[in-house]
Each structure stands twice: as structure tokens, then as C-alpha cells.
Amino acid sequence: MSQRGLFDEERVYRVGEINRAVRLRVEQGFGDVWIEGELSDVKRSGPGHVYFTLNDELDGAQLRGVIFRSDAARAKARLANGERVRLRGTCTLYEPRGQFQMIARLALPQGEGDLAARFEALRRKLEEEGLLDPARKRPLPRYPRTVGVVTSLTGAAVRDIIRVAHDRMPVRLVVADCRVQGDDAPPSIVAALELIQRLPELDVVIVGRGGGAAEDLWAFNDERVARAIAACRVPIVSAVGHEIDVTLADLVADVRAATPSNAAEIVVPEKTAILERLRAAERHLVRAMEVEIGRERLRIQRLLRALEDPRHKHARVRRAFHEHEARVIAAMRRTLAEERRGLDALRHRLQGHLRAPTAEARAELESLEHRLRVVIRARSERARARLETSMAKLDALSPLRVLDRGYAIAFKQPEGVALRSVADAKPGDAIAIRLRDGTLEAKVEGESR
Secondary structure, eight states: OOEETTEETTSOOOHHHHHHHHHHHHHHHHOEEEEEEEEEEEEEOTTSOEEEEEEOTTTOOEEEEEEOHHHHHTOSSOOSTTOEEEEEEEEEEETTTTEEEEEEEEEEETTHHHHHHHHHHHHHHHHHTTTTOGGGOOOOOSSOSEEEEEEOTTSHHHHHHHHHHHHHOOOEEEEEEOOOSSTTHHHHHHHHHHHHTTOTTOOEEEEEEOOOOHHHHGGGGOHHHHHHHHTOSSOEEEEESSTTOOOHHHHHSSEEOSSHHHHHHHHSOOHHHHHHHHHHHHHHHHHHHHHHHHHHHHHHHHHHHHHOBTTBOOHHHHHHHHHHHHHHHHHHHHHHHHHHHHHHHHHHHHHHHHHSOOHHHHHHHHHHHHHHHHHHHHHHHHHHHHHHHHHHHHHHHOGGGGGGGTOOEEEETTTTEEOOSGGGOOTTOEEEEEETTEEEEEEOOOOOO
16 A cells, blocks of 8 residues: 555545545645635625635636625625625635635725725825824814715715705705716815805715725825815715725714714704703703702791790791792792793794704704703892892891890790880799890899889
8 A cells, every 4th residue: 555645545535535635735735815806606695695706817717715794794895796806815625515715804906905005105194294183173063054065966875865864854955066986086076175165154064975895985085185175164074985994084084974874963963852952951940940949948947947936926027938938939930930931932933943944943943052041040040139138138127136236135934925124024033035146044133224
């Protein structure tokens, strides 16, 4: 018996054994490799895997291959018949059929290596100039009136933006048509950006396009486009391709959106969220007024308890306090009711404006929160001032105020009746003398007039 290489020449192998041995030999011998060619016979399976044939144009050679679902989703090249691609992966043998094939993990458009080098060089250049500095990023307007859109009028991106914006809240959309692919796309995008900025009422701009291969998106890596975006006078949102695609336009823009639809979601506020913000403002107003009423009621009750001494029950003062308490509470309740009615009216007006996409409606919305804060603050301050004035007057009526000026009040014991004349007590009577900071117990020894 002789043996050469990996196989025993005298042994009879089963098909599966030979296929397994060849597979191991191929996988150990090649490892990861780059292979380029033209795709044909591209098919997608139910789970999402992509099967294809890679063709060599020079000698007609073919190689079967597969890209599994997760890698296919991240592929930068368009996986379609006729596309020239560069694939990274391993060569192996599919044992059940004895078929030599490639399992690709990375798919790039042919020539992407050169594009990547150009991208990195320009990125470093713009970074050194500070155009990628996060400190340059501007916040987006909270309630934009006019939104500019720079994209192709015939593409899916503009339809997605219009649909999402209409569903969220009506705004004025102004579209500047431009080419988004090809050699003439960069100057077209720059011209559209310059044109849209002539609108004096412009609040924010969305620039971008739908997905595609790296070459399709390359216009948004052009230096002229990047500088035009950086120079835009209003905040700008970049929405180029899909989430996995990153362009220089994304890096220079104030905000990067994953897709054109996502850009519309970022820029246009949702009307239901605005209404919820109004409801929260109403709840805050009600709580603030209730807290204020409770605080003032406690102050009045503390003063009443201080006056309700069993030795001097002044009915007139107590009555005045009770009347004042009722007036304060009634006034604050009237204020709260007025604020609720005003807030309801504003909500009805807002809902009417949301159904009619007018500039006045959005202006009203923008100032609503400020007006609410001003109204709450003004009403609270007026109520507080009236209460403090009334408390000062009531305090002046208290008989205890004279004690602070050095006087005293004498009470006959044990009745606790205030002595108004020397005739109200006789020698031997026990009395209590109330001073500013306490009470002295004494006994009458005599009288003098």
C-alpha cells in the first residue's frame, strides 16, 4: 500500500469523505481573500441569504458564492445582476454537492478601495479646518415654519419626507430640485442649497437622497457639497442613504439622520406631543394654584390659633380673619377658573390651527408656553400682594400688638377676664399679667387711683 499527499491511493473513499477532506484542505490553504468580478444569477432566499455567481470577464471563469443575511444587510455594494463587486471572504467546498464556492462577508463596489482613500483624505482635511467640530453644530428650531428640502423631485426621498411631515404636523415644505447622482450632481446640489437660502423665512434645511451603492452616494462626499453645507445660514440635516451609509455631508451637517424619513421626524414636531405639552402646562398651573391656596390657608389658620387664647376671645377679630380667609380662597379659585377657561380656549384655537396649516397657527403655538408662564407669574404675584396687604391690616388690629410697645394686659384669675378698671379686682384676688414674651402670676395687695 502506498500513500501520496493526503490520500491513501489504495483505499476506496466514500464521496462524503473526499468532499470533507477537500473542504478542509481548501479552507486551510486559502483563509480570507479578496475576489472581484461581475455578479450574475443573484437570488435571495426566504431567510434573506443571497446566492450568486461571480464571473471573470477575461477568461469566463465562474465561482458560486453566498452572502448570509446579516452580512447582506450591511453590504455596501448593490447585490444585483450585472454589478461589479469586490468580495472579502473564505473559499470552501459545499460538501453535499461537492461544489467549490465562496462565503462572502463583505461586499464593496469595485474600486471602492480608491474611493475610501479619497474619503479619508478629504475627511482629515475638513477636520483640520474645524468643519467637523461638534461645537459648530447648531440646534434645530423647535417649531419650524418653513422647511427647505434639497433633493431630486423624482426620487423616493422627497415623497418620504412629504408623507412623514404631513402626518406629524403641517409645515411649509419648499423643495429645491437637484441631481443626486453622477458627475454633475455636486454642482447641482450646491446650486440648490444656494437657491433655497434665498427664502427669508427659511428655518431649517434637509439635504439628501435614498440609498444606493457607494458610487451612487459619492456626490455627498464631494468637497464642494461639504463646504456648501457647512456654510448654510440655517441649521441643516443630512439624510443620505441608509443608516449604515456615512458621508462627508453627514459629518459636516448640524444633525445626521439615518434616512430621509427619519430627517422629517427629527425636523417636524408631532402635533400630539404638542397637545400633551399643553395638557402638562394646564396640570402644572392647577397644581401651582392649589399649592398657593393651601399655603395661604395655613398662614391664616396659624394666625387664628395665635389669637384664640382662652383669656381674650375677640369675636370681631376672629370674624375678620374668617371673612378674609373666605375672600382670599374665593379670589384664588376665581383666578384658577379664569386660567382654566383661558387654557381651554387656547387649546381649542391650537387644535383649529393644527387642522389648518397656517403661519399664524404656528406662531401662536410658539408663543403659547411663554404666555402661560407670564400669566401664571402675574396672577400669583397679584394674589400674593393682596394677601400680604390684608395680613398686615389684620395684624394691626390684634390687641397683642400693643404688648410689643411695652404695655401689659391683666386678667382676673381663674376666669381669664381682662381687667378694664381697678374696680374689677379687689385685694387678695389672683391675677395674670400678660407681657410681650410671657405671663406673670400676681396677687392684688391694694389699689390706688
